[in-house]
Amino acid sequence: MPTQTLDREVVIIGSGPAGLTAAIYSARANLKPLLIDAPVDAEKQTTPGGQLMITTDVENYPGFSEGIQGPDLMVEFRKQAERFGTEFLEEWITEADLSERPFRLQTENYVVNAGTLIVATGASAKWLGIPGEAKVPDGFGGNGVSACATCDGPLPAFRNRPLVVVGGGDTAMEEATFLTRYASHVYLVHRRDKLRASRIMQDKAFCNEKIEFIWNTAVEEMLGEPEAGVTGVRLRNLQNNEERVLPCAGVFIAIGHKPNTDLFKGQLDMDEVGYIKTSHRSTATNVAGVFACGDVQDATYRQAVTAAGTGCMAALDAERYLDHLPVAMPSGDEVTIEGEHVTPDHSAIIEPDGTIIPNQPENLVAQED
Ligand SMILES: Cc1cc2nc3c(=O)[nH]c(=O)nc-3n(C[C@H](O)[C@H](O)[C@H](O)COP(=O)(O)OP(=O)(O)OC[C@H]3O[C@@H](n4cnc5c(N)ncnc54)[C@H](O)[C@@H]3O)c2cc1C
Secondary structure (H helix, E strand, O other): OOOEEEEEEEEEEOOOHHHHHHHHHHHHOOOOOEEEEOOOEOOOOEOOOHHHHHOOEEOOOOOOOOOEEHHHHHHHHHHHHHHOOOEEEEOOOOEEEOOOOOEEEEOOOEEEEEEEEEEOOOEEEOOOOOOOOOEOOOOOEOOOEEOOHHHHOOOHHHOOOEEEEEOOOHHHHHHHHHHOOOOOEEEEEOOOOOOOOOHHHHHHHHHOOOEEEEOOEEEEEEEEEOOOEEEEEEEEEOOOOOEEEEEOOEEEEOOOEEEOOHHHOOOOOEOOOOOEOOOOOOOEOOOOOEEEOHHHHOOOOOOHHHHHHHHHHHHHHHHHHHHOOOEEOOOOOEEOOOOOEEOOOOOEEEOOOOOEEEOOHHHHHHHHO
16 A cells, blocks of 8 residues: 655656656756656566667667667666756556546555656567466466567577577567577567568678578467476468477567556557557647657657657646646636636636636637637
């Protein structure tokens, strides 16, 4: 049960490039943001710093002509956010109530009331959902099955052994190329006969003589023994349905990501995959005062620089939102930035020219029309 309550004007969830950029901007605007991020958890796939913590070279983030390691880049993001006074809280958020302001977030130890909320919860790896894939003891997850080559590739169990990577996008190419540092051979198993990966990533993989492509094929089952871990995979050729066992010491699933939006289901508008919908040219969601940035709302670009860019937008959008909220006067009136007065009992709005509008839903609808 939560034992402590925090009330903060700007709350950001997630410390990837989007959340930390939003923190830098809102801290510099003196909004004293609280950034909440989950601790390291292999099962939930959370790491403070986000997805770039599990990669090596980042060669496309502007400003680093020689490239930079993903974790080093995120340390710099965090230091910059800290420098301007961002407050950090390392907790996994279990519940979010966006039905009224302040929005209410719950963690194991805290209830956090947020005047405005920036959602930057990113995305997590997808799984195949096949036999043998579940976590130990139900399957071989963590004992030969992984979704992160950078994290698990260097393990002794995989050294000089054949490994399998599943997928056809950038992540699969990167994982396969990275694993060739350790493996004797890497099989890249893909359901189709062509890749979705960018040209440069494909070329890198095709040029690597340790990588062998197995096309039009699905992994049907992870095979192994409790002590030995994974010993192979059962493959099915999708063109002729032939099955075979491919011996290997590990399987790396690299078939894409799922936005981390379960917390907000039924509250924030999302597309069919679960990406949060934001309004055109802004980070505003369907709930006033809630903004979304980074991979959690971006099914198209999913890059660190675009995540950082939308993090900046979310901070500016949140700042404008707060600036436009009515200010309470000693008289009990509230004054909006447009110069409207709201009576203390909220029964009427007095416009700058003296026009009085009864604060009834039907009048407001009539006004909008
Ligand atoms: C292997 C790999 C290599 C990549 N390489 C590059 C590259 O070279 N260049 C590039 O531009 N991009 C790269 N990317 C993509 C880039 O990492 C993402 O686009 C970027 O990290 C998205 O940032 P984000 O801030 O939106 O979310 P994320 O980085 O996903 O961060 C989200 C954060 O939210 C937290 N969170 C989620 N749910 C909760 C909750 N309920 N409570 C508390 N905290 C929560 C998570 O712990 C996480 O820290 C790579 C991605 C991967 C996986």
